[in-house]
Amino acid sequence: MRREILKTSDGSTTIHLPDWDESYHSKHGAIQEAQHVFIRNGLSLFEAKPVAILEIGFGTGLNAFITFLESRQKKQPIEYVGVEAYPVAADEVLLMNYPEQLKADDQMQVFAQMHQHPWEVPVVFETSDGTNFTLTKRKQFFHEINDNQRFDLVYFDAFGYRVQPELWSQEIFEKMFAALKPGGILVTYAARGVIKRNMMAAGFTVEKLAGPPGKREMFRATKGR
Numbered sequence: 001m002r003r004e005i006l007k008t009s010d011g012s013t014t015i016h017l018p019d020w021d022e023s024y025h026s027k028h029g030a031i032q033e034a035q036h037v038f039i040r041n042g043l044s045l046f047e048a049k050p051v052a053i054l055e056i057g058f059g060t061g062l063n064a065f066i067t068f069l070e071s072r073q074k075k076q077p078i079e080y081v082g083v084e085a086y087p088v089a090a091d092e093v094l095l096m097n098y099p100e101q102l103k104a105d106d107q108m109q110v111f112a113q114m115h116q117h118p119w120e121v122p123v124v125f126e127t128s129d130g131t132n133f134t135l136t137k138r139k140q141f142f143h144e145i146n147d148n149q150r151f152d153l154v155y156f157d158a159f160g161y162r163v164q165p166e167l168w169s170q171e172i173f174e175k176m177f178a179a180l181k182p183g184g185i186l187v188t189y190a191a192r193g194v195i196k197r198n199m200m201a202a203g204f205t206v207e208k209l210a211g212p213p214g215k216r217e218m219f220r221a222t223k224g225r
Helices: 030-040 062-074 105-116 170-179 193-201
Strands: 004-007 013-017 051-056 078-083 123-126 132-138 151-156 180-188 205-210 217-222
Touching: 030 062, 030 180, 051 062, 051 170, 062 078, 062 105, 062 132, 105 123, 151 170, 170 180, 170 193, 193 205, 193 217
Parallel strands: 051 078, 051 151, 078 132, 151 180
Antiparallel strands: 004 013, 123 132, 180 217, 205 217
16 A cells, blocks of 8 residues: 655644555644644543553554653653554654654654564663653554553544544444553544444443544543443
């Protein structure tokens, strides 16, 4: 499948798949979308305490890198697991401008190591104050996930329902529900009615929130205690 590098409206890059007319991140701003959906409406709910995060769709590593920067700034220990069936090629990673756009050029090596480190093997990024950000990348299909009450937060960043509806099924959301601890949160950029119904059928309570730039709404789903 053809792939091309696209500069989004906020200056950050993403990978575009012309055959699907689908991108890894919003054309209206890759960084803006990640900060709005996953940080502001997800991670910010877990202030001042350790948090375990499962990312569905590791992709370009943008969400992981932004979360690492938040961990470093707020001195918040984070265990981060990114699941990806089809890893991004090394030459494409080099074309992603996230450290520059996030004014984190001094962390360029961290972004590179996130992609270069072997899959299935944890890597720990330790800050000067001893706060750890631990990343494990798992190369697997979403339907193979079988974690049980391990995570506080899920970043659900799969390709859109229009091109891969099977990734947004009740079965997949049941996997997410099982993986979350009681009271856990799932956030996603999506806001289709069928997705909400599948989330609710899996056991989630779903709320509709204002979306990132270029998108009117998004969902946040909660697992009851």
